Amino acid sequence: MKTFDVIIAGGGLAGLATAAQLAEKNQNLKVLVYEANQIGDGASGVPSGMVNPATGQRARMVWNAEASFRLLEKRMEQLSAISDTNLRLQHGVLRPAIDENLAENFRQSLRHTGWPKGWIEWLEPDEIKDRIPYLKECSGGLFMSKGKTVRTPEYLQAYHRYLKDSGVTFVFGGPYSIHNGSEWKLQNKNNSFTAPCLVIATGFKARENKYWSELPLNSVKGQLAIYHSPEYIGNLPAISAYGYLAPIDDHTIAVGSTYEHHYHDENPDAQGAGLLDQKLLELLPDLYPQCQRIGQWSGIRATTPDRLPIVGEHYAEKGLYIYAGLGSKGLLYSEFVASHLATHITEKKDLPLEISLYRFSRMEELREKAREENDSN
Numbered sequence: 001m002k003t004f005d006v007i008i009a010g011g012g013l014a015g016l017a018t019a020a021q022l023a024e025k026n027q028n029l030k031v032l033v034y035e036a037n038q039i040g041d042g043a044s045g046v047p048s049g050m051v052n053p054a055t056g057q058r059a060r061m062v063w064n065a066e067a068s069f070r071l072l073e074k075r076m077e078q079l080s081a082i083s084d085t086n087l088r089l090q091h092g093v094l095r096p097a098i099d100e101n102l103a104e105n106f107r108q109s110l111r112h113t114g115w116p117k118g119w120i121e122w123l124e125p126d127e128i129k130d131r132i133p134y135l136k137e138c139s140g141g142l143f144m145s146k147g148k149t150v151r152t153p154e155y156l157q158a159y160h161r162y163l164k165d166s167g168v169t170f171v172f173g174g175p176y177s178i179h180n181g182s183e184w185k186l187q188n189k190n191n192s193f194t195a196p197c198l199v200i201a202t203g204f205k206a207r208e209n210k211y212w213s214e215l216p217l218n219s220v221k222g223q224l225a226i227y228h229s230p231e232y233i234g235n236l237p238a239i240s241a242y243g244y245l246a247p248i249d250d251h252t253i254a255v256g257s258t259y260e261h262h263y264h265d266e267n268p269d270a271q272g273a274g275l276l277d278q279k280l281l282e283l284l285p286d287l288y289p290q291c292q293r294i295g296q297w298s299g300i301r302a303t304t305p306d307r308l309p310i311v312g313e314h315y316a317e318k319g320l321y322i323y324a325g326l327g328s329k330g331l332l333y334s335e336f337v338a339s340h341l342a343t344h345i346t347e348k349k350d351l352p353l354e355i356s357l358y359r360f361s362r363m364e365e366l367r368e369k370a371r372e373e374n375d376s377n
């Protein structure tokens, strides 16, 4: 039997960020990441991820944007230093206004949102035409120099290496069972691992864990296609419209993504490919005829009803934690939320209500019920 202070189930963005934040807060903590498959096997394996501070039809600033960007950028800097590849493409994110209504929404966002200096600017239609000649006609757009594109698989590989060098243990193994005695015990066919704290960071699979079956999580399948462009597209920003388009290198772009609330299997399919071809055609009509689809990828996002992540300690089981619901913002939120979770675990500091498990009334009811049962025993 191997003993740890914290076991984290799941080696995606949530699990790795939690391991890092814990290890950095207290170097003496013994942390184990137990990944059922491989690093990046879940939604985090997305071939190219966009980090966009202005979302929705009204281009609202995302929750805790400044702190989230600060932590992500710090992590990117650290991981870039140990990676063989360039992890990030610093060409910003463009949100073209595809009609006049959207243009007005975007201008309102610029006027009325307290955007930090230098993050965001309005581009007139001819300025956009100059920068991206093959982009469809639009009524101007928001350009976010703060936005970025991240080579997510390489980011995860660098993260894995960094954590191993920092003393975090990794186990890759198949099925296991979880037991709750005086400590949490995770047992696979070869070994058992115990710790007083167990964090479930298994993405959309979290609800398969018997303790977390009541979580308000939805699974949404997303497909993405990769295209080769013979024309140089190395200076293309990520583009957020009808989904998103994110460059991977000077001749390759990822186009995403589908949002499938009802799906039969988790794999990419022909229907998804057709939709993504259509997105590329609509966005870059002059480039599309030369582009060739060279790959396709799919993943399952875990989303919550209010689109913010969900973290916290179980309502009845001491030392059992959840970290899920990163939705489409895994890159932006993973570090910031993990830093809160790590202080919650190590220093018992309260979590912000916006991401706490107990902002959902069902979770609060279960906690009350568990308290009553406890009091009557």
Ligand SMILES: Cc1cc2nc3c(=O)[nH]c(=O)nc-3n(C[C@H](O)[C@H](O)[C@H](O)COP(=O)(O)OP(=O)(O)OC[C@H]3O[C@@H](n4cnc5c(N)ncnc54)[C@H](O)[C@@H]3O)c2cc1C
Residues within 6 Å of the ligand: 009, 010, 011, 012, 013, 014, 015, 034, 035, 036, 037, 038, 039, 040, 041, 042, 043, 044, 045, 046, 048, 049, 050, 051, 201, 202, 203, 204, 205, 221, 222, 223, 224, 256, 257, 258, 298, 299, 300, 301, 323, 324, 325, 326, 327, 328, 329, 330, 331, 332
């Ligand atoms: C099509 C698509 C496009 C996306 N684009 C972007 C983007 O542009 N920008 C962005 O920020 N985000 C994007 N995302 C979302 C982002 O990838 C997710 O928010 C994030 O990856 C979720 O991370 P996670 O660690 O919670 O879950 P996951 O990445 O799903 O990780 C869970 C891990 O747990 C493992 N696991 C499963 N069950 C168990 C178990 N029982 N025990 C142990 N391990 C287990 C899995 O193998 C997996 O490695 C996209 C997602 C999709 C699907």
